[in-house]
Amino acid sequence: MSAPITVWRAALALLVVCLLAAACSVIQKGTDMLGSAGNTAGTVQTVKTAADKVRSSFADITEEEEYYIGRSVAAMILARYPVYQNDALTRYVNAVGNAVALFSDRPEIYAGYHFLILDTEEVNALAAPGGMIFVTKGLLRRCKDEETLALILAHEVGHVAAKHGLQAIKKSRLTDAFMYLGSQAVQHFGSEDLAKLTTAFEGALNDIVEQLVVRGYDRASEYEADGLAVKFGARTGYEPGAIVRFLKTMVGDTTNAAGKGWFKTHPSPEDRIDRAGRAIAALGPAPKIDAARTQRFVQSAATLK
Amino acid sequence: MRKPRTATVALIALAVGLAIGAAxxxxxxxxxxxxxxxxxxxxxxxxxxxxxxxxxxxxxxxxxxxxxxxxxxxxxxxxxxxxxxxxTLASTGQPVxxxxxxxxxxxxxxxFNQQVEDSYKAKHAELSFVWVDRMVQIKIAAAQLEDFLRRGHLGGVK
Missing domain, CATH: 2.30.30.40 (SH3 Domains)
Incomplete structure (x- = not known):
């Protein structure tokens, strides 16, 4: 009888020793890996990526790549519209935009969210990938309170969070780009690869700008962004019904100022009012409009020339 | 003698597996x-x-x-x-x-990195990145944003 008990005790002792050794080994390996973070290019080739797959779709575009795509898309938008230079108002728009971005599903983005005002009476808002967002002077004039501006900016943050801009890139373009990148973990490209990659980059930018400025997103993306605006706006503490009030001002508006931007690239406001209303009803108790916010909006908007 | 040993080996294998999987x-x-x-x-x-x-x-x-x-x-x-x-922490064979x-x-x-952007800029001299660079420099510091939220009775910030 005593022999099996001794064996079990020995086995248990062995188990404890092995577990400790295994734990130490894992911690050591983990620490080694954590410590190698700075040595990027060198590390990459030795890192095992058994569960990883090669890049194939827009979802595989990295944060840094999205940022660089966004920068060039922003440059193309800024080639079409001049910037409205009003530092105080620009800072206010950035504060409202960053507030709703903070309560979005994607508060952290490669280089942060940034907002600029475009000097045009067209009523429009545009979001480049990577969190570079534009609103027009014409659109700011349409806003009567901070809630409305916040919900519109939340709609644009929604496009960024859902990566709608990146989805506009043609699949063949991505396949080419991913292929030119190859598997070698080098940080600088040879001239031939760089030329091919630049062509693919150029094509991707044109796909996005065509969608943003000329054709507009498909209805499903616009409805999704409205839903996200309601969600992010209410989460921040803004009254979500502001988006419905804004859309109502657009119903039947065929003035040149409105028609050029918004109407060309967005589904009819009637459809959106319906859907946004349902999203708001589904929220349950929603935040209410706030006098302190409206007051600071009115003060900031008064500087609009 | 055999059974306890087999059981011990199995237990150790399980414990080590769990420990590796946890990191x-x-x-x-x-x-x-x-x-x-x-x-x-x-x-x-x-x-x-x-x-x-x-x-x-x-x-x-x-x-x-x-x-x-x-x-x-x-x-x-x-x-x-x-x-x-x-x-993965374990080193395994990797197909080419x-x-x-x-x-x-x-x-x-x-x-798509700075090198590709520079190459693109060289092809498109008509595009200016001056305002893009200014735009990404606009920063609302955390303390300012917190103050903005508080004054606007937003985000549950007291």
Missing amino acids: QILVVKVQTTQLRNAPQFFGPALASLKAGDKLEKLGEANGWVQVRTAAGVVGWIHSSAVGESST RTQATANEVALAGRG
Whole structure:
């Protein structure tokens, strides 16, 4: 009888020793890996990526790549519209935009969210990938309170969070780009690869700008962004019904100022009012409009020339 | 004698397997961010983190992840700032591939990067990046944003 008990005790002792050794080994390996973070290019080739797959779709575009795509898309938008230079108002728009971005599903983005005002009476808002967002002077004039501006900016943050801009890139373009990148973990490209990659980059930018400025997103993306605006706006503490009030001002508006931007690239406001209303009803108790916010909006908007 | 030994070996194998599986490594995917002492944006930061930094995942709550840094600091980071690293602790054989994975590209800082932007700019002299550069410099500091939220009775900030 005593022999099996001794064996079990020995086995248990062995188990404890092995577990400790295994734990130490894992911690050591983990620490080694954590410590190698700075040595990027060198590390990459030795890192095992058994569960990883090669890049194939827009979802595989990295944060840094999205940022660089966004920068060039922003440059193309800024080639079409001049910037409205009003530092105080620009800072206010950035504060409202960053507030709703903070309560979005994607508060952290490669280089942060940034907002600029475009000097045009067209009523429009545009979001480049990577969190570079534009609103027009014409659109700011349409806003009567901070809630409305916040919900519109939340709609644009929604496009960024859902990566709608990146989805506009043609699949063949991505396949080419991913292929030119190859598997070698080098940080600088040879001239031939760089030329091919630049062509693919150029094509991707044109796909996005065509969608943003000329054709507009498909209805499903616009409805999704409205839903996200309601969600992010209410989460921040803004009254979500502001988006419905804004859309109502657009119903039947065929003035040149409105028609050029918004109407060309967005589904009819009637459809959106319906859907946004349902999203708001589904929220349950929603935040209410706030006098302190409206007051600071009115003060900031008064500087609009 | 045989049965207890077999049982012990099986137990050890299971325990080691569980211990290895528990260490999940995350990679910071945003340019810079802060490690925070609680799962919220405002409040003291424990450390600055940058793209490519690796973190050991300890737990998660409401969109936030509790992590340990290489220096051993334990804190919280928002889930949108990190990606899962498919890096495995065990070294295994790898078939030869002809294309890179998103993780490799992100870690090496390659793909569409500054070099590609420079090459694109050289082809498109008509485009100006002056306002793009100014735009990305517009920053609302955390303390200012917190104050903006508080004054506007937003975000539950008291």
